[in-house]
Amino acid sequence: MADIPSHIPSRIPSRIPVRRTYKLYVGGAFPRSESGRSYPVTSSAGVHLANAALASRKDVRDAVVAARKAFPGWSGRTAYNRGQILYRIAEMMEGRRAQFAEEVAAAEGVGAGRAQAIVSAAVDRWVYYAGWADKFGQVLGGANPVSGPYFNLSEPDPTGVVGVFAPPGSPLLGLVSVLAPVITAGNTAVLVASERAPLPAVTLAEALATSDLPAGVANILTGRLAELAPPLAGHADVNALDLTGAGGLAAELEALAATTLKRVLRPGQDDWADPDPGLSRIRPFVETKTVWHPIGR
Amino acid sequence: MEIFEYAPAPESRSIVSIRPSYDLFIDGEFVEAKSGERIVTVNPADEEPLAEVAAAGEADVERAFAAARRAFERVWSPLPGAERGKYLFRIARIIQERARELAVLESLDNGKPIKETRDVDLPLVAAHFFYHAGWADKLAHAGLASTRPLGVAAQVIPWNFPLMMLAWKVAPALATGNTVVLKPAETTPLTALAFAEICQEADLPPGVVNIVTGAGDTGRAVVAHPDADKVAFTGSTEVGKQIARAVAGTGRRLTLELGGKGANIVYEDAALDQAVEGIVSGIFFNQGHVCCAGSRLLVQESIAEELLARLRARIERLRLGDPLDKNTDIGAINSAAQLARIRELAAAGEAEGATGWSPSCPIPERGYWFPPTVFTGVTQAHRIAREEIFGPVLSVLTFRTPEEAVVKANNTPYGLSAGVWTEKGSLMLWTASRLRAGVVWSNTFNVFDPASPFGGYKESGYGREGGRHGLEAYLG
Numbered sequence: 001m002a003d004i005p006s007h008i009p010s011r012i013p014s015r016i017p018v019r020r021t022y023k024l025y026v027g028g029a030f031p032r033s034e035s036g037r038s039y040p041v042t043s044s045a046g047v048h049l050a051n052a053a054l055a056s057r058k059d060v061r062d063a064v065v066a067a068r069k070a071f072p073g074w075s076g077r078t079a080y081n082r083g084q085i086l087y088r089i090a091e092m093m094e095g096r097r098a099q100f101a102e103e104v105a106a107a108e109g110v111g112a113g114r115a116q117a118i119v120s121a122a123v124d125r126w127v128y129y130a131g132w133a134d135k136f137g138q139v140l141g142g143a144n145p146v147s148g149p150y151f152n153l154s155e156p157d158p159t160g161v162v163g164v165f166a167p168p169g170s171p172l173l174g175l176v177s178v179l180a181p182v183i184t185a186g187n188t189a190v191l192v193a194s195e196r197a198p199l200p201a202v203t204l205a206e207a208l209a210t211s212d213l214p215a216g217v218a219n220i221l222t223g224r225l226a227e228l229a230p231p232l233a234g235h236a237d238v239n240a241l242d243l244t245g246a247g248g249l250a251a252e253l254e255a256l257a258a259t260t261l262k263r264v265l266r267p268g269q270d271d272w273a274d275p276d277p278g279l280s281r282i283r284p285f286v287e288t289k290t291v292w293h294p295i296g297r
Numbered sequence: 298m299e300i301f302e303y304a305p306a307p308e309s310r311s312i313v314s315i316r317p318s319y320d321l322f323i324d325g326e327f328v329e330a331k332s333g334e335r336i337v338t339v340n341p342a343d344e345e346p347l348a349e350v351a352a353a354g355e356a357d358v359e360r361a362f363a364a365a366r367r368a369f370e371r372v373w374s375p376l377p378g379a380e381r382g383k384y385l386f387r388i389a390r391i392i393q394e395r396a397r398e399l400a401v402l403e404s405l406d407n408g409k410p411i412k413e414t415r416d417v418d419l420p421l422v423a424a425h426f427f428y429h430a431g432w433a434d435k436l437a438h439a440g441l442a443s444t445r446p447l448g449v450a451a452q453v454i455p456w457n458f459p460l461m462m463l464a465w466k467v468a469p470a471l472a473t474g475n476t477v478v479l480k481p482a483e484t485t486p487l488t489a490l491a492f493a494e495i496c497q498e499a500d501l502p503p504g505v506v507n508i509v510t511g512a513g514d515t516g517r518a519v520v521a522h523p524d525a526d527k528v529a530f531t532g533s534t535e536v537g538k539q540i541a542r543a544v545a546g547t548g549r550r551l552t553l554e555l556g557g558k559g560a561n562i563v564y565e566d567a568a569l570d571q572a573v574e575g576i577v578s579g580i581f582f583n584q585g586h587v588c589c590a591g592s593r594l595l596v597q598e599s600i601a602e603e604l605l606a607r608l609r610a611r612i613e614r615l616r617l618g619d620p621l622d623k624n625t626d627i628g629a630i631n632s633a634a635q636l637a638r639i640r641e642l643a644a645a646g647e648a649e650g651a652t653g654w655s656p657s658c659p660i661p662e663r664g665y666w667f668p669p670t671v672f673t674g675v676t677q678a679h680r681i682a683r684e685e686i687f688g689p690v691l692s693v694l695t696f697r698t699p700e701e702a703v704v705k706a707n708n709t710p711y712g713l714s715a716g717v718w719t720e721k722g723s724l725m726l727w728t729a730s731r732l733r734a735g736v737v738w739s740n741t742f743n744v745f746d747p748a749s750p751f752g753g754y755k756e757s758g759y760g761r762e763g764g765r766h767g768l769e770a771y772l773g
Contacts (some may be wrong), residue, residue: 013689065368079748080424080427080428080746083431084427084428087386127382127383127386128379130386130431130432131382131430131432131433131434131435132431132435133431134428134515134747134748135428135429135431135432135435135438135464135748135765138748138764139438139439139440139764139765151726154724169587185315189546242580252397257397275377275379276434276435276437278435278437279438293722293723293726294722294723294726295723295727295730296723296726296727297699297723297724297727297728
């Protein structure tokens, strides 16, 4: 055995940590971008954190296919069952609290206490929408007193596949606040995460994947907004867009949406800290279906 | 023709450990009753005692109300709705986790088949808490006059769905920010006491839920307590009227879910086999111990003979016996007193000229049992067509026209439920729109959901439980 200088072993770490690979979440699986690309993600202070997948327009199309495939099953579930699953997401997030808090602190440059509060609010947001799943129908729908012998009932029906642009400045709480209402209503989603701070979105995807949420209900892409947004907004099989995080592209995307008359939720004044956003983010993503039936013998 | 005989398939009792004796649940703890009185609850399937429970006296009820008032003022009403909701979600989850144990316990104490406690009662109990948990922070969106809780709710529940009735009372009360003093039925206190343990396991703040066991005197003390802001009662119309009299002039809010004599109308175009299943579940579900049971079958004359033949053939296949056997369809009658009431009314049916029929099923030697029974030749004047039997006894009447069906269906002081069987949607809606009943099932019967309001017209009570509408009973 060769002589080893006595100071060297003390420098060898007892264990090398295993680093995570941050991937896309499409159809319940975690693929890399089909393009094979990634991009470096840094903290708010500019420190390198990880490489995230740089999704392509092909990834957008794959995600829309997955969302469409999941739509009949998800929208066909009972509202109660959807609520149970959304609540399960809250449970799974609670279990990964430390990881979320660390990523939020790095992404937003906030202290540990503030990061914990943001994670708590994000968990509570799932609980909030879990409660809405089997209630918004009764609030938004109802019998219509038409002048004639007809039973006439209106009820909300999910719009379909919704493209969601998550707010760039609130990579966890803002993300949950836009994704949860869309799937609560029975839609399926293709979500573009915060370009600068995508890591909490990928961690959320890992919580979603262990929450009994059927594959394809939520699909999460990381990458360049300018590259992903136009193919998503222009995709003929997307039924609605949430442009909250679209920034300066919003007007252009709304014009693209017009081609197939997608429903559009424009960017607004959002206060992610508001614990009771009501139906403001469910109403835009449901159709009203009215059923007539004669009454007579 | 018997092709295969069923082998016994008993659910194990070992999942449940029943203590020999239970105290009252007040202010988060089990405490001895000051009254010193005890009652015994028995297994109606074999008449063996299951446990002894305290019978709360006035001083005990006083203590429970004091705890509920304290909890209301100091903890529960100031707590943000979202946090109240989390306690209810916790309770829902624990009920889901302990569902099998609670189902067995319910079957032991009540006598109903395990297949019903396991597949109906317990899932609905958990769902009721889950559903109402979600309302706790959304009351402003319910479109009701107020979002403020009333205070302390006095709640008295019956023995036919012990834990489910508890859920229907406790979940909306807590979600809206009220605290409760609840009295379970004298003959079925055990799942309510198990629920008390669940409240402890969920770390529910002490005093939010108080459970005082006992008989009629305890119930009277609970509903008459001057510190109750709200009285909620499910039970007989007779007792409901006494409570309404007692509450009159006090300004206290009152909801009542009382008896029924539901009409199950079968038109000649109905899918007959499907209707037969609905008639069977309408009257024999839970041994007919169901306030919304379809206890009057109104069948169109042209198909009466055919339908009754199929109905009898189906009833011959029902299995009566051990409630814990997974193949049992009809369990035990809950108590000797209820069995006596059913026997008395069935005898009155024969005496007044109707013809009773029961299948040739063996009746166990011990316990309280009554075979499924169908009376034909019933007129609207017969007691078995007018009075709630609350047992597995079906009264069959016929009609010729839809108008006649509606008149007969509405010819009752009750108005809780009704059924309509037809393949013609317009006729179904025509009939439903004319029925004076709070719940109308079409081509189905006895289905329940926390999102769906339940309650009666006329002497079946007032107020609704479940859905957005049910919240109103606890806000003001």
